[in-house]
Amino acid sequence: MHSSAVFLIEFGAIILALGLLGRFAARFRFSPIPLYLLAGLAFGHGGLLPLGTSEEFVAIGAEIGVILLLVMLGLEYTASDLVTNLKTHYPAGLVDAALNALPGAAMALLLGWGPVAAVVLAGVTWISSSGVIAKVLGDLGRLGNRETPTILSILVLEDLSMAVYLPVITALLAGTGLAAGGVTLAIALGVAGLVLLLAVRYGRHISRFVSSDDPEKLLLVVLGLTLLVAGIAQQLQVSAAVGAFLVGIALSGEVAEGAHTLLAPLRDLFAAVFFVFFGLHTDPATIPPVLLPALALAAVTALTKIATGYWAARRAGISVKGRWRAGGALVARGEFSIVIAGLAVTAGIEPDLGPLATAYVLILVIVGSLTARFTEPVALRVTALLRRGGAAGPVPGAPAVRPEQPVDDHDTVGR
Secondary structure (H helix, E strand, O other): OOOHHHHHHHHHHHHHHHHHHHHHHHHHOOOOOHHHHHHHHHOOOOOOOOOOOOOHHHHHHHHHHHHHHHHHHHHHHOOOHHHHHHHHHHHHHHHHHHHHHHHHHHHHHHHHOOOOHHHHHHHHOOOOOOOHHHHHHHOOOOOEEEEEEEEEEEHHHHHHHHHHHHHHHHHHOOOHHHHHHHHHHHHHHHHHHHHHHHHHHHHHHHHHHOOOOOOHHHHHHHHHHHHHHHHHHHHHHOOHHHHHHHHHHOOOOHHHHHHHHHHHHHHHHHHHHHHHHHOOOOHHOOOHHHHHHHHHHHHHHHHHHHHHHHHHHHOOOOOOOHHHHHHHOOOOOOOOHHHHHHHHHHHOOOOOOOHHHHHHHHHHHHHHHHHHHHHHHHHHHHHOOOOOHHHOOOOOOOOOOOOOHHHHHHHHOOO
16 A cells, blocks of 8 residues: 555656646747656666656556657658659658768767667657657747748658668667568568558548547547557557557558547647656766767757758759758757667667767757757858858949848748
8 A cells, every 4th residue: 555655656656747747838939858867867876766566557658659659650641642752752761861861870889889779879869859849840940931842842751761660779789680680670571561551442441440529539549559569560560659660550531530649648648647657767877978979979960950951852843041040940869869869778788878868869859949949040141141251242343133032931842
């Protein structure tokens, strides 16, 4: 009875603290993710108030949080959307992967962590935070801008790549051989392809089977199906997250909208628990030794993300202002970087990888909200100063040259 009371007190205190931190972040219009990570550091080993009886339950909640993050992500897209994005925007996806995964891999090798840790850290630096970026774009009123579809296309390609990447690192972290890893990847690709095919051809029938006018029954069926498929996927060494992502893709129409509305509060709750759980397993004393590499990696990959967004928007015919806005919006890392690092922490491949990933995400979640707002004006001001400094004075008697017409600041779709 005593342990039950302690569990309720501990877990209640965690949820209450997360709610207050979320309200604080919302008041100042920034992502609560860094605050959740800091809360985990405070409640974890070496923190101010280490937990006792509730840590095991938090671990289970963290697994559910990852599954809900991925199924909600799948609900955002239809199978046809994914196929279209692959055909149209795959060059931007390749540039994104090359520019942003290589710095992470290089840093791991420079630190002497080995090839497996290099593959993991490459994923941490590669994947932008869809949730943080969507929130920032909404807060800045840019959802209707012409560059926004380009940003979303890159995020979709990153999310889709998780269906291939997660099984790869799962096999690597499990220490399976080349043959076993190849079989795991083949199974993952086969399942993903089969689900996409079924979703394209029979998505309406699947959604009709799941559909219900009663919100309670719809929630139970969707949540139960998601957890079931995620568990089967994990049993097959594919990845529970990939299984949940594919369930989300298979649902469409009103069912997807209804499931999104019902699952959103659960996702927010368990995702917050997941970030706390990751912080629980990171000793605050281990962060200062990796802070310098984290800062260097954050600086490099912030610039490579800006370059990625600029190049992709330029390829799509977006104006100069929109190119800088697209680049600045992509800088934030968040939930999926922590998911990837969490797999490595659980496998125990490199003790410093978790602290480095925590510091890296903390830095770029904060910096990402700033680059989204200020990359465009700063870049344009610097460009104007460089042109002014390098331009020669007017030639006497020469006709006056009219200044270039400014590009529309809003640059919205349909204008």
